[in-house]
Amino acid sequence: MLRISDISHSVAGRPLFENASAMIPDGHKVGIVGRNGVGKTTLFRLIRGELALEGGEITLPARARIGGVAQEAPGNEVSLIDTVLAADTERAALLAETDTATDPSRIAEIQTRLSDIDAWGAPARAASILKGLGFSDAEQRQPCSAFSGGWRMRVALAAVLFAQPDLLLLDEPTNYLDLEGALWLETYLARYPHTVLIVSHDRDLLNRAAGSILHLEDRKLTLYQGGYDAFARTRAARLAAAESEARKQEARRAHLQSFVDRFRAKASKAVQAQSRLKMIEKMTPITTPQEAALKKFTFPSPEELSPPIIAIEDASVGYDGAPVLSRLNLRIDQDDRIALLGKNGEGKSTFAKMLAGKLHPLSGRMTTASKFRVGFFAQHQVEELHVDETPIDHIRRLRPTEAPSRLRARLGGFGIGAEQAETLVGRLSGGQKARLSLMLATIDAPHMLILDEPTNHLDIESREALVEALTAYSGAVILVSHDMHLLSLVADRLWLVSNGRVAPYEGDLESYRAMLLSSDKPAQKPKAAKPKRPSRDQVLAIRQDVRKCEERVEKLNEMRDRLAKKLADPTMYDSGKADEAAVWQRKYAEVMEALERAESLWMRALERLEKAEA
Structure with missing residues (x-):
C-alpha cells in the first residue's frame, strides 16, 4: 500500500501540499486530476524521493520498485526491441551472468530464476507492447535514432510497461500516442498486475483504466471511488x-x-x-473549493461561402511522385465536422496537408471555393514557437498595425491574460503555448480549421471549453485526435484513412474502438474436430451453472456499489479515521478481485452453454 501521510511541500514559497493524506491499496489503478499547476507532477517527484518533504511522510512496501517514463527518450543505435528488453534489469543481468558463471550451483540458480521470471517469453511480450504502441515488426529492429522525439517517447513508455514496476507512475502518457495507441494503453493498464498512478486529462482513459480518482485541490488530496465521470x-x-x-x-x-x-x-x-x-x-466560514474560471476559446467567425468549400475529384497525393493516397473523391461543406480515423503511417497527416494546401495533388484535382481560408494546428507548431518572444510579439508580427489593446483582446479571447501576454513563451505552460498556437492558427477567421491533436497539454476544463468553441464555430472542422471524448462531442462524420484510400466510415466511434481492440487479439488456432454433442442433462447442468455464476456476479456488484458509496463519503477520510478507511478500501479491493474472477467464470460458463446449444 502507498501511504501519503500529512505531507507538506512548497515550491518557491508557494505551498502545494499542506497536511495532505491518501492511501492507495496495492493493485489499484488511480487517476490523478487537478488544475494545471496545483502540483500533480510534483507529487510524483515526492513519491520517487526526488524532492524533500517539509512535513509528513510517504511510505511504500519494502523493496517496492517504482517506475515511470524517462524524461529523455532513447536516441542511440540500440534497436527498439533491445531497448525495451534492457528495461528488465534483472533479466539482463542474469543473461549476462550466464556467459561468465562457472559454478554449477550458481548456473542452476540462474536458470531457475530465469524460468521464474519467464525470461524466454520476454521478447514476445516486449514485441507485443511495441506493436500495441504502433511499431511494426520491421521497425522494432531499427535503432532508436531512426525515429523522431515523439516516437522515441513511445519506446520509453514501452520500456517501463515491460519492466512492470510495483508502482507505475504515468504523467500524461497519451500525449505522444494516436487514437489507436491510446485505446491499446487503456486496455493494457486495466490488466496491469500492480499499482498504477496516472496523471491525465484524458477522460476516456480515466474512465476505462482507473478504478478511482485522486483529486488534488486546495493543497489537499481526496480519493474518490470510480472513474472520472463518477468523480465528477x-x-x-x-x-x-x-x-x-x-x-x-x-x-x-x-x-x-x-x-x-x-x-x-x-x-x-x-x-x-x-x-x-x-x-x-x-461562526466558522464555510468555504467552497475555488474553481478555475473556464478559460474560453473564441474562434473568429468566417463569412459563409457557397458549398462545397472543397471538392476532390479522382485525386492522388504523396511525395516525390509516389502516391500515399489515391482515388480520392470527396466533398467538404462549411458546416462539416469530420474526424479522420486510421493508424499512424496510413496517410492522415498527408491528407491533412493536402487539405491545408501544403501538398498539391499528384493527379486529379482539388478545387476550393473563392476566398477560401484554412487554419492549421499541429502539435509540432507548439514546439516551434519563439521561446525568447512574448505572445504579444507573436501576434504583432501578424498584425503590425493593430493597437496593443486589440492585440491583448485577441489573446484574451483564448484565455491568455494580461500577465501571460508579456511573459516569454519559454516560461509559459504547455497549455498556454497550445492556446497561443490555436489563436495564431485562427487569426484570419478560416473557413476550415484542421486540428491535429489539439488537446495535448490542455486540462479537462480547457478541453471542455474547446468543445464549446468548436460547436459554436461556423467553419468546417477536420479533427485528428486520440481524445475519444472530444471526437464524440464534435465530429458528426468519420472518414477512415486506410490502404491508400480515404472513405466515409459507416460505423460509430464505439464500433471503431471495438474493431481496433479485436484486431489486436492473436489469431485463433485451427479448431479441432467438432466434439460429440452434449446430452440434454449436460446442457441443463451448464445452464444451472450459468445462473449460479450470474447470481454471484449480481451479489458482488451490489456489494461493490455499497462499498463505493461508503468510500465516497468525505467524512471517511477525516483525521483519526485512517485505519477505518484502510479497512473499507481493503474490503473494496477484495470485492473487486472476487468480481473479476466471478465475471471470468460467468463468461466461461456462457461460452460452454453457447457451444452446447450450437
Whole structure:
C-alpha cells in the first residue's frame, strides 16, 4: 500500500501540499486530476524521493520498485526491441551472468530464476507492447535514432510497461500516442498486475483504466471511488451542498449583523447586540473549493461561402511522385465536422496537408471555393514557437498595425491574460503555448480549421471549453485526435484513412474502438474436430451453472456499489479515521478481485452453454 501521510511541500514559497493524506491499496489503478499547476507532477517527484518533504511522510512496501517514463527518450543505435528488453534489469543481468558463471550451483540458480521470471517469453511480450504502441515488426529492429522525439517517447513508455514496476507512475502518457495507441494503453493498464498512478486529462482513459480518482485541490488530496465521470458527479454534489450551506450561513450572518447594526447604540439592546456580535465571530466560514474560471476559446467567425468549400475529384497525393493516397473523391461543406480515423503511417497527416494546401495533388484535382481560408494546428507548431518572444510579439508580427489593446483582446479571447501576454513563451505552460498556437492558427477567421491533436497539454476544463468553441464555430472542422471524448462531442462524420484510400466510415466511434481492440487479439488456432454433442442433462447442468455464476456476479456488484458509496463519503477520510478507511478500501479491493474472477467464470460458463446449444 502507498501511504501519503500529512505531507507538506512548497515550491518557491508557494505551498502545494499542506497536511495532505491518501492511501492507495496495492493493485489499484488511480487517476490523478487537478488544475494545471496545483502540483500533480510534483507529487510524483515526492513519491520517487526526488524532492524533500517539509512535513509528513510517504511510505511504500519494502523493496517496492517504482517506475515511470524517462524524461529523455532513447536516441542511440540500440534497436527498439533491445531497448525495451534492457528495461528488465534483472533479466539482463542474469543473461549476462550466464556467459561468465562457472559454478554449477550458481548456473542452476540462474536458470531457475530465469524460468521464474519467464525470461524466454520476454521478447514476445516486449514485441507485443511495441506493436500495441504502433511499431511494426520491421521497425522494432531499427535503432532508436531512426525515429523522431515523439516516437522515441513511445519506446520509453514501452520500456517501463515491460519492466512492470510495483508502482507505475504515468504523467500524461497519451500525449505522444494516436487514437489507436491510446485505446491499446487503456486496455493494457486495466490488466496491469500492480499499482498504477496516472496523471491525465484524458477522460476516456480515466474512465476505462482507473478504478478511482485522486483529486488534488486546495493543497489537499481526496480519493474518490470510480472513474472520472463518477468523480465528477460525486464532486458536483459535494460542491452544491457546500454552496447551499455557505448561502444559509451568509444569510444567518447578515441577519445577526443587521440586529447588531440597528441596536448597538441602544442601551436596552446593548447586551443582545454584543451577544450576537460574539455569535458572528464564532461562526466558522464555510468555504467552497475555488474553481478555475473556464478559460474560453473564441474562434473568429468566417463569412459563409457557397458549398462545397472543397471538392476532390479522382485525386492522388504523396511525395516525390509516389502516391500515399489515391482515388480520392470527396466533398467538404462549411458546416462539416469530420474526424479522420486510421493508424499512424496510413496517410492522415498527408491528407491533412493536402487539405491545408501544403501538398498539391499528384493527379486529379482539388478545387476550393473563392476566398477560401484554412487554419492549421499541429502539435509540432507548439514546439516551434519563439521561446525568447512574448505572445504579444507573436501576434504583432501578424498584425503590425493593430493597437496593443486589440492585440491583448485577441489573446484574451483564448484565455491568455494580461500577465501571460508579456511573459516569454519559454516560461509559459504547455497549455498556454497550445492556446497561443490555436489563436495564431485562427487569426484570419478560416473557413476550415484542421486540428491535429489539439488537446495535448490542455486540462479537462480547457478541453471542455474547446468543445464549446468548436460547436459554436461556423467553419468546417477536420479533427485528428486520440481524445475519444472530444471526437464524440464534435465530429458528426468519420472518414477512415486506410490502404491508400480515404472513405466515409459507416460505423460509430464505439464500433471503431471495438474493431481496433479485436484486431489486436492473436489469431485463433485451427479448431479441432467438432466434439460429440452434449446430452440434454449436460446442457441443463451448464445452464444451472450459468445462473449460479450470474447470481454471484449480481451479489458482488451490489456489494461493490455499497462499498463505493461508503468510500465516497468525505467524512471517511477525516483525521483519526485512517485505519477505518484502510479497512473499507481493503474490503473494496477484495470485492473487486472476487468480481473479476466471478465475471471470468460467468463468461466461461456462457461460452460452454453457447457451444452446447450450437
